[in-house]
Amino acid sequence: MKGKAHRFGDDVNTDYIISGRHKFKTLDMNELACHVMEDLDPHFTKRLKKGDFLVAGKNFGCGSSREQAPLALKHAGVAAVLASSFARIYFRNSINNGLPALVCDTSGIEDGDTLEIDLATGRIKNISKGSEIDSRPLPRVMLDILSEGGLVEYMRKHGRLAIE
Amino acid sequence: MVLEGKNSVAKTISEKILSAHSGKDASAGDLVVAELDFVMAQDGTAPLAIRAFEGMGGDSIAMAGRAALCIDHSAPSPLRAISELHALMREFADKYGLELNDVGEGVCHQVMLDKGHALPGSLVIGADSHTCTYGAVNAFATGVGSTDLAAGLLSGSLWFRVPETMKVTIDGKLPAGVFAKDIALMMVGDITADGATYMALEVGGAAIADLGLDGRLTISNLAVEMGAKAGLMEADQKTLAFFDGRTSEKLAPVSPDAGAAYQEEREYDISGLGPQVAKPHTVDNIAPVEEVEGTPIAEGLIGTCTNGRLEDLRAAVEILRGKKVAHGVRLIVAPASREVMMQALREGLIEVFTECGGSVMCPGCASCVGTHQGIPGDGENVISTANRNFKGRMGNPEACIYLASPATVAASCVAGEITDPRRVM
Numbered sequence: 001m002k003g004k005a006h007r008f009g010d011d012v013n014t015d016y017i018i019s020g021r022h023k024f025k026t027l028d029m030n031e032l033a034c035h036v037m038e039d040l041d042p043h044f045t046k047r048l049k050k051g052d053f054l055v056a057g058k059n060f061g062c063g064s065s066r067e068q069a070p071l072a073l074k075h076a077g078v079a080a081v082l083a084s085s086f087a088r089i090y091f092r093n094s095i096n097n098g099l100p101a102l103v104c105d106t107s108g109i110e111d112g113d114t115l116e117i118d119l120a121t122g123r124i125k126n127i128s129k130g131s132e133i134d135s136r137p138l139p140r141v142m143l144d145i146l147s148e149g150g151l152v153e154y155m156r157k158h159g160r161l162a163i164e
Numbered sequence: 165m166v167l168e169g170k171n172s173v174a175k176t177i178s179e180k181i182l183s184a185h186s187g188k189d190a191s192a193g194d195l196v197v198a199e200l201d202f203v204m205a206q207d208g209t210a211p212l213a214i215r216a217f218e219g220m221g222g223d224s225i226a227m228a229g230r231a232a233l234c235i236d237h238s239a240p241s242p243l244r245a246i247s248e249l250h251a252l253m254r255e256f257a258d259k260y261g262l263e264l265n266d267v268g269e270g271v272c273h274q275v276m277l278d279k280g281h282a283l284p285g286s287l288v289i290g291a292d293s294h295t296c297t298y299g300a301v302n303a304f305a306t307g308v309g310s311t312d313l314a315a316g317l318l319s320g321s322l323w324f325r326v327p328e329t330m331k332v333t334i335d336g337k338l339p340a341g342v343f344a345k346d347i348a349l350m351m352v353g354d355i356t357a358d359g360a361t362y363m364a365l366e367v368g369g370a371a372i373a374d375l376g377l378d379g380r381l382t383i384s385n386l387a388v389e390m391g392a393k394a395g396l397m398e399a400d401q402k403t404l405a406f407f408d409g410r411t412s413e414k415l416a417p418v419s420p421d422a423g424a425a426y427q428e429e430r431e432y433d434i435s436g437l438g439p440q441v442a443k444p445h446t447v448d449n450i451a452p453v454e455e456v457e458g459t460p461i462a463e464g465l466i467g468t469c470t471n472g473r474l475e476d477l478r479a480a481v482e483i484l485r486g487k488k489v490a491h492g493v494r495l496i497v498a499p500a501s502r503e504v505m506m507q508a509l510r511e512g513l514i515e516v517f518t519e520c521g522g523s524v525m526c527p528g529c530a531s532c533v534g535t536h537q538g539i540p541g542d543g544e545n546v547i548s549t550a551n552r553n554f555k556g557r558m559g560n561p562e563a564c565i566y567l568a569s570p571a572t573v574a575a576s577c578v579a580g581e582i583t584d585p586r587r588v589m
C-alpha cells in the first residue's frame with residue numbers, strides 16, 4: 001500500500017484521536033471518523049486521503065481503552081499507523097480491528113512524504129526521501145488475528161484464542 | 165505457590181498469576197492464553213463489546229456469574245443517544261445474565277471492589293484503562309478494548325504477553341498535608357507517561373504498608389498513566405480485612421519469590437515530599453504545588469476512580485468544614501460508589517460539601533471524561549482529583565486541567581486559586 005504521511009508528535013492520546021465528547025454518543029464509526037484528531041489538528045480529516053498513513057513518535061494511543069480510537073481512524077481512511085512505540089491497549093485494539101500498527105523508527109519521516117508499505121515483510125519505503133526502514137515483527141497470534149481480518153472474524157472462526 | 169516444571173525459576177507476581185491461570189510455567193516475554201476470573205465493561209466500551217460479541221456469533225457466555233456491566237461514565241444519561249446505548253446494555257445483561265450496575269451504583273472500578281469481584285491473586289480484564297486499579301488488592305487486572313473483552317466474555321480466556329516488571333519501593337513517612345495522590349503524581353513525573361509501557365509495576369515499601377487501601381488504590385489507578393499493564397501490590401492484613409463479608413471465595417494472595425527478575429528497580433523516600441500538581445496537558449507534567457500557587461480556578465472536581473473514596477472525601481472535608489467555596493468557583497463532588505456515598509452520608513461529609521457551596525453528584529465518573537456534570541468553559545482552569553488532564557478531556561479543548569490531591573483541590577476551591585493545602589490545615 002502507498003500513501004502520504006501525516007506527521008504527529010509523541011504521546012498522542014486516545015482523547016486526541018477521538019474525544020470522549022463524541023465517542024459516548026454513538027456506535028456510528030463514520031460519524032466519529034469526521035472528528036478524528038480534531039483537537040490536535042482541526043483540518044486533519046480534510047487533508048487526509050483514503051489510504052494515507054498516520055506517523056507519530058513514541059507512546060501513540062496512550063490513555064483510555066476506547067476502541068473507537070483505531071476504529072475511527074480506520075473509517076476516516078487511515079491505512080496504517082506508524083510510531084516509534086505504542087501504548088499497549090491501543091496496540092491490541094488496532095490489531096483486533098484490522099488496522100495495522102507498525103513499530104519503527106519514524107524520526108526520518110516528514111509530513112507529506114510518500115510511503116510504500118509491504119505488510120508481509122514489514123518493510124517501509126520512503127519514496128520522497130529514497131530511504132527504507134524495517135518495522136518490528138508482530139507476534140504470531142497478532143499476525144493470525146490480522147490475517148483473519150480482525151478478532152471478531154478470528155473468534156467467529158476459531159471460537160477461542162490459541163497460541164501455536 | 166510452587167510451580168511444577170523443570171524451568172521453574174523465581175517469579176514476580178505477574179509471572180505467578182499468569183502461570184497459574186494458563187497452566188504454563190511462564191516468564192516475562194512469554195505469550196500465554198489464560199483463563200479469566202472476572203470481566204467488566206462500562207457504558208463507553210460495553211456497547212461496542214456487545215456488537216463485537218454478536219459479530220463473533222456469540223449466543224452464550226463462558227463467564228456466567230463472573231461478568232459485570234457498569235453504567236457510570238454518562239450516568240444519568242445527558243442525551244437521548246446515550247440513553248439508547250444504556251438500554252442496549254440493560255437488554256444484553258438481562259439476556260445473558262450479566263450483573264448490571266445501573267446509574268448511581270458508582271464508578272465501575274469501585275463497584276468491582278465493593279462487590280468483591282476483583283480478588284487477591286485473581287486475573288481480571290476490564291474494558292477501561294483504569295482496570296489496573298485492582299492491582300492494589302493483588303489482582304492482576306488490566307485494561308483491554310471492547311473486542312478483547314467480548315472474546316473473554318465469549319470464551320472465558322484471553323491471550324497475554326507476560327510483562328516484565330518494574331519494582332518500585334516507597335519508604336519514609338508521609339508529611340502532613342501530603343497524600344497517596346502526591347506519591348502517585350511524583351511517580352508519574354519521575355517514571356513518565358511511557359516509562360513503564362508493557363511492564364507491570366510491583367509497588368511496595370514501608371510507606372505503602374502505612375497507607376490504607378483507599379490510598380493504595382489511588383497509586384495503582386495511576387499505573388496506566390506510566391504506560392503500565394498492571395500496578396500490583398502484595399496483600400496484607402488490611403487487604404484481607406477489606407474482603408470480609410464481600411466474597412465467599414477463599415482468598416489466595418500471591419507474593420513475588422525472593423530473587424525474582426526485575427527489569428528495573430526504583431526507590432523513593434517520601435519523607436520530604438510536598439503536594440504535587442500535574443499541569444496541563446499531560447499527566448507527567450508534574451510540579452510542586454508552590455510552582456503553580458495563585459493560578460485562578462473556575463472549577464474543582466473531587467471524586468473519580470482515582471480519589472472518590474472515603475479517605476479522599478474525609479481529607480477534603482477537613483479543609484472545607486466551616487468554610488465557603490470562593491465566589492465564581494464550582495466545586496463538583498462525586499463519591500466513587502453507592503457504598504462510599506452511604507458512609508459519607510452517615511459521617512456527615514455530604515452535608516459539609518453541600519453547605520460549603522459544593523454540588524454533590526450521584527456516584528459515578530462525573531465530569532472526568534467530559535460527557536456531563538461540569539464541562540468547563542473556554543479559557544477556564546479546572547483543578548481535579550482525576551487521573552487525566554489531556555486537552556479536551558473534560559469536554560472542552562479550550563480549558564486547562566490541573567490534577568492534585570483532594571486536599572489540594574479543596575484548599576484551592578476555598579481560595580479561588582491553586583493553593584498549598586498545608587497553608588490551611
